[in-house]
Structures are given as C-alpha cells and as structure tokens.
Amino acid sequence: MSAHRTTGAPAPRAGIALPDTTVLRTGTLSWLFPRRGALAATLLVPLLAALIALSVTASSTGMSPSQTLGGLLGTGDAGTVMVVRDFRLPRVLVGLMVGAALGISGCLTQTLAGNRLATPDLIGVNEGATAAVVAAAAGSTTGMVGDxxxxxxxxVAAAAVVVLCAGGAGSAGYRVLVVGIGVSTTLGAVSDLLMSRENDNTAGGVFLWAVGSLSGRDWSAGTPLLIALLVLVPLALAAGHRLQLLRFDDDMAAALGVDLRRVRGVALALAVALAGVAVGVGGPLAFVGLAAPVLAQRMAGPTRVPVVCSALTGAALVVAADALGRVIAPVELPVGVVTSVLGGPFLLWVLFRADRPARKD
Structure with a gap:
C-alpha cells in the first residue's frame, strides 16, 4: 500500500513526502509517521511530569517539598501522608484526566466544524452537562452535586438538540457554532434559575462545582473517569486519523472511501462523551477545550489532527491552573476561575490571528 496524503494542506509535488512525515513500510503496508507531532508529544510528557510534581507540592499550608516527598513515599508522619496521598495526589491526577478529556473533545469538535471556536464549552455540551448535574442537586439539603x-x-441531550437544530453535523460549522451558543445560553439560564431557587447551603456547593473545581476529588471520582478514558481515547485516536480526510471537500473524501455520515457521527459522539465525563467529574472548566487544540496544532503542525498533543496540552493546562489557584491568593481559587481568567486573553489572541490576512509565499 503506497503512502498517500491525508490532510488539507497544499499537495506536495510528486515523489516528495510531507516535510514532517516519515514513511514506515512493513511488507505491503506503509504508515505515515508524523515526526513533528511525535516530537511535540515527547517534549510535552516531561513538562507534564514537572507540572504534576509542582502541583502536588503547591499549597498554601506551607508544606515543604521534602515533607511532600515524604508523604508521597509514606515516610512522613501520618497527617502528611494522608494529605498527600488521599487529597493532593488524587486531585492532581483527576485534573490531569479531566484536562486530557477536554483537550481531545475540543480537538474533535474543532476539526468536525472546521472552526477553532467550535468547542464543547461554546456549543452547548458543557452547559448541558452542567444543567443535568445542577437539576439533580435541586432540593438537596447537603449542597452536594449529583453523580x-x-x-x-x-x-448527549444538549448535543442532540444542537445537531437537530443545525440540520446535522455536516460541514457547515458556523451553523453548529451559532446554534450551540444559543443552546448554551438557554441551558446556562436554566442552571442559574435552578440555583437561585435553592437554599444558601445547596446553592453554594453547586455553584463551586459549576464554576469548575477539583476540590475534594478523590479516587472514587478518578476511577470511573480513568475507565471512561481507557475506552474512549483509543476510539478518539482512530477517529482523528479518519478526520484528516475531512480536510478535503466532501466529494474528495467520499472518493477516498470515507463514510462521511458515520465518521462525523462517531467523532461527535466521542467528543460529547469525553466532554460529558470531564464536566461530570470536574465541572465545566472554561476555555480548556478551546486552548488545548489550538496550542497542540501549532506544535504538531497543520497537517495532522493532533489528538495526542491536545490531550497532553489539556492535561498540562488544568494541572497548572489548579496549582496556580492554590497559591496565587490567600483563599483557594477554583480551577475554573483560573482557566476563565487566562482564557479570555487567549480567545482574543485566537480571534485576532483569525482576522490576520494569510501570508503569501
């Protein structure tokens, strides 16, 4: 099987491979190995490891790195071991998985719609998940959110409404975006109405989750999220490979043997599921699904759908934002507040770059 190009970038001349690709052959089979994307992922892994170490250490309680290490290894006193192993480490790992899920979800939705603004938190998916959790907590006397x-x-319910109102998950990404913004606004208003009718205890607990918070997340929250990622991430990698062909027009992709309806439907279902489980555990963290794929695309190059880099970038953003929220102020800031503050300028940067005229070679 000869190597062929599966991206929307300008076609290379005959006999010349893509500059960031190595052709690996085994017998009659060949595989295009993305050198630039692999290098970006390789560099992101140690960065993410360093951020995890810093996040486990970061605290407003004044615990030193040596005490943190002792608690992690179990050589410290009982209180330190409990704080590190039962509170900090699970929280950091849950944040890592939430960020990875949001990053992949944003990558898939942006590629599907052909628009960098078409992310889970702008097309109604996050607000749909939030509304479901808030509605389940209505009437609670404990202030705890739902399962x-x-x-x-x-x-899933919000995505179904968006797709139906937009006329399907086709190539007209602007329709999905516009309808999604309308559905998101409506569901956000419903969530606010439900919280306004609750007592202070319930409304306060739900509001903390609704802005995006990893506080109190432990292994019981991380285990179902891990299982979901083990199932969904391999499927997302396969879907990302097929989505590369959608960068051609529909006729060309169909001529190459792509079932457009099936690929779009599967990719959208995976994006919704990933965003849903992430929001269900960590709350609706703003801008992670927007920023992670954009940054990943710049690192991995324009010729690929950067599923792996988006996951690593999203994980790094959430872990870093959570650590920053614990040390930047005397009172801990929810991670969703930090991502919102940082995401606003990033959104402006994306919009300004979109308006900049393309450079001619």
Missing part, C-alpha cells in the same frame, strides 16, 4: 454520570447524560 458524575449525569454529566454525559446532559451532554
């Missing part, structure tokens, strides 16, 4: 699986249920 994590309510997030995927609400996300």
């Amino acid at each position: 994590w699986w309510l997030g995927p249920v609400g996300a």
Whole structure:
C-alpha cells in the first residue's frame, strides 16, 4: 500500500513526502509517521511530569517539598501522608484526566466544524452537562452535586438538540457554532434559575462545582473517569486519523472511501462523551477545550489532527491552573476561575490571528 496524503494542506509535488512525515513500510503496508507531532508529544510528557510534581507540592499550608516527598513515599508522619496521598495526589491526577478529556473533545469538535471556536464549552455540551448535574442537586439539603454520570447524560441531550437544530453535523460549522451558543445560553439560564431557587447551603456547593473545581476529588471520582478514558481515547485516536480526510471537500473524501455520515457521527459522539465525563467529574472548566487544540496544532503542525498533543496540552493546562489557584491568593481559587481568567486573553489572541490576512509565499 503506497503512502498517500491525508490532510488539507497544499499537495506536495510528486515523489516528495510531507516535510514532517516519515514513511514506515512493513511488507505491503506503509504508515505515515508524523515526526513533528511525535516530537511535540515527547517534549510535552516531561513538562507534564514537572507540572504534576509542582502541583502536588503547591499549597498554601506551607508544606515543604521534602515533607511532600515524604508523604508521597509514606515516610512522613501520618497527617502528611494522608494529605498527600488521599487529597493532593488524587486531585492532581483527576485534573490531569479531566484536562486530557477536554483537550481531545475540543480537538474533535474543532476539526468536525472546521472552526477553532467550535468547542464543547461554546456549543452547548458543557452547559448541558452542567444543567443535568445542577437539576439533580435541586432540593438537596447537603449542597452536594449529583453523580458524575449525569454529566454525559446532559451532554448527549444538549448535543442532540444542537445537531437537530443545525440540520446535522455536516460541514457547515458556523451553523453548529451559532446554534450551540444559543443552546448554551438557554441551558446556562436554566442552571442559574435552578440555583437561585435553592437554599444558601445547596446553592453554594453547586455553584463551586459549576464554576469548575477539583476540590475534594478523590479516587472514587478518578476511577470511573480513568475507565471512561481507557475506552474512549483509543476510539478518539482512530477517529482523528479518519478526520484528516475531512480536510478535503466532501466529494474528495467520499472518493477516498470515507463514510462521511458515520465518521462525523462517531467523532461527535466521542467528543460529547469525553466532554460529558470531564464536566461530570470536574465541572465545566472554561476555555480548556478551546486552548488545548489550538496550542497542540501549532506544535504538531497543520497537517495532522493532533489528538495526542491536545490531550497532553489539556492535561498540562488544568494541572497548572489548579496549582496556580492554590497559591496565587490567600483563599483557594477554583480551577475554573483560573482557566476563565487566562482564557479570555487567549480567545482574543485566537480571534485576532483569525482576522490576520494569510501570508503569501
């Protein structure tokens, strides 16, 4: 099987491979190995490891790195071991998985719609998950939010409404974006109305989750999220490979043997499921699904759908934002507040770059 090009970038001349690709052959089979994307992922892994170490250490309680290491290894006193192993480490790992899920979800939705603004938090998916969890907490006297699986249920319902109103998950990404903004606004208003009718205890607990918070997340929250990622991420990698062909027009992709309806439907379902489980566990973290794929695309290059780099970038953003929220102020800031503050300028940067005229070679 000869190597062929599967991206929307300008076609290389005959006999010349893509500059960031190595052709690996085994017998009659060949595989295009993305050198630039692999290098970017390789560099992101140690960066993510360093951020995890810093996040486990970061605290407003004044615990030193040596005490943190002792608690992690179990050589410290009982209190330190409990704080590090039962509170900090699970929280950091849950944040890592939430960020990875949001990063992949944003990558798939941006590629599907052909628009960098078409992310889970702008097309109604996050708000659908939020509305489901908030509605389940209505009437509670404990201030606790509902089960994590309510997030995927609400996300699926919101995505179904958006797709139906937009006339399908076709190539007209602007319609999905516009309809999604309308659905997101409506569901956000419903969530606010539900919280306004609750007592202070319930509304306060739900509001903390609704802005995006990893506080109190432990292994019981991380285990179902890990299982979901083990199932969804390999499927997302396969879908990302097929989505590369959608960068051609529909006729060309169909001529190459792509079932457009199936590929778009599967990719959208995976994006919704990933965003739903992430929001169900960590709340609707703003701008992660927007920023992670954009940064990943710049690192991996324009010729690929950067699923792996988006996951690593999203994980790094959430872990870093959570650590920053614990040390930047006397009172801990929810991670969603930090991502919102940082995401606003990033959104402006994306818009300004979109308006900049393309450079002619």
